[in-house]
Amino acid sequence: MDRKAIIFHGTGARPDVVWLPWLRRRLVERGYTVEAPHYPGLNVESITTFLPKVLANHTFDASTVLVGHSGGAALLLAILEHIDTKVDQAILVAGYCTQPNSEDEPVLQDSYDWAAMRANVRDLYVINSRRDPYGCDDRQGRAMFERLGGTQIVRDDGHFGDIDQPYETFELLDRLID
Template structure:
């Protein structure tokens, strides 16, 4: 069995910010094959044209774990809806499915096929913070949880890393991954 993880950075991010490099190293040490693509047009390019590029860049199977932070977590909803197989786990950190603030959010779809998303993931986790400064908060996590089930984890930890919130490690995420 070849376990693999794909880690998606957030809006205006890179694979080398906050806890993403640390998680890559942790999973690599646990014999995962880890991919952390850089998508500069994430949440800039409309999801209708952006998503096909993402799907073409990756393969998904029952041994795949998907992790997304912020805009990368919102992207996971579209990925899960449109893949044709079920993955092992999806972890959405500071994720959202509706407009979290007044910013333009081209990563969001107009609507979601929640049954398709649920059928394409064995275990799904929503990790949100009550005090997220961008509105990617516990209410966003609860709305996704209400549609998909899974596990919701609520913290008081801001955006779980940002330009003004150093967050070099994230033990919780490492522990959630099988």
């Protein structure tokens, strides 16, 4: 079976920032087909109109690995709820499921069907930092872990990459992806 990964950047970002290009190269070297779309509407447009566009642009199956950073991880929650198949893995880096700060978060849904999300992923990792400057912290990770299960990983690595936080590689992700 052909392995595929889809890597979703965070709010206001692009697929060529922080560790995203490095992870893409590593997975291609390992034989994955990798998609790293640019979604400037992420967390700008309401999830109710944004999500159908994302779902129409990708196919998901049992060999798909999903990786999302920050707003991209929040997007993964909606994707997992609304796909009609089970994916292999989902890794939510600096993700959140409730308002993490005072900023508007149109990527968040009003409510979630956590059981549907659990049913649509074989293996799930939630990775957050104790000291995230945007509030995408270990408490957000715990909230997702308690509802979704999987594995929660807590680090002290800020936002795992940002304008003022170079984070060119992310070895942990390479090890977690089957």
